Amino acid sequence: MMILMITCLITLDATVAAKSVHDAAAASQPIGAGMTPIIPGGTDRLPAYQLFVETDLPILSLGLVMALSRLVRTQPANCRPLCPRSELNPLDRLTAGYYDPGWSVVSDVAVLSLLGGAFIALWADEGVIAALNDLLVIFESALSGAAFASFATLTLQRPRPFMYSTAAPAEKRNGNDAAMSFVSGHSAVAFGLAVSTFITFARIHPGKTWPWVVLAATLSAAGVVALGRVLGGNHFISDVVTGGIVGASFGVLVPAVHQSPITVVPTVSSQSVSLTLMGTF
Amino acid sequence: MQQTSRSIFPSLSSVRRLVLLLGVGLGQVAGAAPTQPEAESTEAQIKQEQEVLKKREKRAQLTPITASVDDVTKPAFQLYVETDLPILGLTLVLQLGRLIKTQSAYCAPRCSAGDLNPIDRVTAGFYQPTWSLASDVAIFAVGGAAMALLMIDEGVWPAINDVVVIAESALAASAFAGLATLAVNRPRPFLYSDRAPLSVRNHPEGGLSFISGHSAVGFAIIVSTYIAMNRLHPKIGDPLPIISLAIGGAAMTFVTVGRVLGGNHFITDALAGVAIGTAFGILIPALHRAPVKVLPMASSQQVSITLLADF
Numbered sequence: 001m002m003i004l005m006i007t008c009l010i011t012l013d014a015t016v017a018a019k020s021v022h023d024a025a026a027a028s029q030p031i032g033a034g035m036t037p038i039i040p041g042g043t044d045r046l047p048a049y050q051l052f053v054e055t056d057l058p059i060l061s062l063g064l065v066m067a068l069s070r071l072v073r074t075q076p077a078n079c080r081p082l083c084p085r086s087e088l089n090p091l092d093r094l095t096a097g098y099y100d101p102g103w104s105v106v107s108d109v110a111v112l113s114l115l116g117g118a119f120i121a122l123w124a125d126e127g128v129i130a131a132l133n134d135l136l137v138i139f140e141s142a143l144s145g146a147a148f149a150s151f152a153t154l155t156l157q158r159p160r161p162f163m164y165s166t167a168a169p170a171e172k173r174n175g176n177d178a179a180m181s182f183v184s185g186h187s188a189v190a191f192g193l194a195v196s197t198f199i200t201f202a203r204i205h206p207g208k209t210w211p212w213v214v215l216a217a218t219l220s221a222a223g224v225v226a227l228g229r230v231l232g233g234n235h236f237i238s239d240v241v242t243g244g245i246v247g248a249s250f251g252v253l254v255p256a257v258h259q260s261p262i263t264v265v266p267t268v269s270s271q272s273v274s275l276t277l278m279g280t281f
Numbered sequence: 282m283q284q285t286s287r288s289i290f291p292s293l294s295s296v297r298r299l300v301l302l303l304g305v306g307l308g309q310v311a312g313a314a315p316t317q318p319e320a321e322s323t324e325a326q327i328k329q330e331q332e333v334l335k336k337r338e339k340r341a342q343l344t345p346i347t348a349s350v351d352d353v354t355k356p357a358f359q360l361y362v363e364t365d366l367p368i369l370g371l372t373l374v375l376q377l378g379r380l381i382k383t384q385s386a387y388c389a390p391r392c393s394a395g396d397l398n399p400i401d402r403v404t405a406g407f408y409q410p411t412w413s414l415a416s417d418v419a420i421f422a423v424g425g426a427a428m429a430l431l432m433i434d435e436g437v438w439p440a441i442n443d444v445v446v447i448a449e450s451a452l453a454a455s456a457f458a459g460l461a462t463l464a465v466n467r468p469r470p471f472l473y474s475d476r477a478p479l480s481v482r483n484h485p486e487g488g489l490s491f492i493s494g495h496s497a498v499g500f501a502i503i504v505s506t507y508i509a510m511n512r513l514h515p516k517i518g519d520p521l522p523i524i525s526l527a528i529g530g531a532a533m534t535f536v537t538v539g540r541v542l543g544g545n546h547f548i549t550d551a552l553a554g555v556a557i558g559t560a561f562g563i564l565i566p567a568l569h570r571a572p573v574k575v576l577p578m579a580s581s582q583q584v585s586i587t588l589l590a591d592f
Contacts (some may be wrong), residue, residue, distance in 0.1 A: 035567065052567075053563070054563055054564065054566075054567035055564070055567065057560065057563055058560035058561070058563050058564040058567075061556045061557070061559065061560035062457070062556075062557065062560045064556070065461075065492065065553045065556050065557055065560075066461070068553075069461055069464070069465050069491060069492070069553070070465075071398075072398070072401075072465060072467055072491050072547075072549055072550075073465055073466070073467065074388075074392070074396035074397070074467065074468070075387045075388075075466055151460075151461075151464055154464040154465050154466075155463075155464045176396065
């Protein structure tokens with residue numbers, strides 16, 4: 001990784017410093033073993049995250065394949081068309097047999113609203129280019145959650161709650177989506193979006209309290225998603241709780257592996273006090 | 282970056298030492314200067330603690346595997362005992378998962394094509410062992426050619442060093458594909474007709490369609506080889522890296538098509554394999570930095586370049 005250091009006086013404001021770093025980067029020579037940064041052009045605003053071809057492309061690629069792998073499954077549930085309730089733990093027995101397509105639609109809409117809301121809020125806050133840059137990291141958090149959940153559902157093959165009554169149509173109970181209960185992908189995606197959106201705003205506005213309001217709002221929406229999945233008969237309580245944990249974990253982890261475009265290092269010596277701005281190119 | 286940070290903050294690593302220094306400083310301000318023997322013992326204590334910290338820092342560093350000290354431009358990747366051994370160990374074990382599977386495909390010996398998506402329905406029922414054999418031969422040729430290319434280009438030992446990283450990319454892609462095939466349990470295309478013999482259709486391998494391991498492994502090899510060649514030939518306009526990628530890409534297209542025509546994989550399995558292989562082909566080399574790091578430093582007085590290397 002090529003590290004470019006530009007020492008600036010403490011009085012330099014962030015915009016001037018960022019411009020100097022960009023100019024110096026343009027003049028520097030590429031090194032074969034370096035990472036390839038994705039630097040959004042056409043904006044003066046610094047996004048919250050630095051993207052790199054070598055890390056973000058594989059995250060997207062692997063995440064997409066893992067998340068979509070559930071679509072190619074053709075095997076139905078082993079206990080179709082009606083599974084015995086006695087197999088279930090007492091907590092999950094409470095919602096066994098639930099089926100309400102209306103709640104499933106509510107949870108679908110709530111997930112899309114979380115993603116759309118995050119984009120609109122970021123767009124309003126930092127402009128469309130920087131918002132798209134940061135939205136990619138938020139999307140990667142959600143995608144990683146979906147990928148993890150997808151692999152878990154395929155491996156564990158737990159029948160969904162609607163398999164425990166005859167409320168759902170026979171076609172649905174005999175379908176290849178009927179044994180994908182544990183972990184809830186919707187909950188993983190929703191909590192991934194909620195937490196990573198909060199982290200993004202907290203990075204853009206350090207020290208401010210209103211990102212916590214964003215967190216409260218996004219967690220509420222994610223809660224509606226989880227509730228909708230249970231009341232719709234798509235997932236048990238244990239599926240959505242674990243899905244929430246998976247999503248929140250990726251919501252913390254994926255932003256954490258994305259450093260800021262500029263790192264500020266204070267340098268103190270007997271002669272001077274300065275700030276070193278480190279940009280990675 | 283870590284090395285730069287370490288050099289900037291060499292004295293911030295011990296809270297105990299800071300407290301000690303602060304105590305000495307406050308004592309001096311208050312006029313309660315320590316007596317001569319006390320000051321000497323404090324200094325000796327600080328020195329001793331510094332030594333311990335240095336040793337601890339050294340212990341915490343990774344152990345480099347050095348392939349060539351004669352030429353700093355070779356090899357392309359720096360190997361470390363602490364990262365490369367676990368990558369090799371874990372990915373090798375994960376290869377074995379599919380070998381111990383004993384369960385046939387859930388719908389063996391004949392599955393219904395009505396379950397399939399429209400793209401995959403096109404090749405459902407394909408079975409041609411010659412194409413399978415051709416794809417097996419071609420993938421070994423791709424691996425062998427990558428090794429031969431690096432040996433000719435940089436010599437035996439640096440090439441072996443870099444082949445380890447290429448092998449790690451291939452093994453990681455194969456491990457991922459192996460886990461996916463076991464989790465998804467998708468029947469292979471030859472289970473959708475009666476062309477394949479019953480023994481083949483009832484074999485546990487029959488339920489391992491998604492993702493194509495051949496495509497994943499092959500694309501991981503050609504992409505990581507391209508990255509190695511690109512590092513070894515950083516000069517802009519050097520055609521060798523892109524030629525190696527083009528030839529490898531052509532060979533791997535043949536392998537991927539062979540897997541579909543042979544009835545071993547659906548089109549979506551092969552495409553997912555390409556995506557996985559490319560991803561690991563980029564990711565694993567990115568985790569391995571070059572043996573030599575160039576650090577340009579600019580200040581108002583001077584411009585310099587620092588070379589950092591592990592030996």
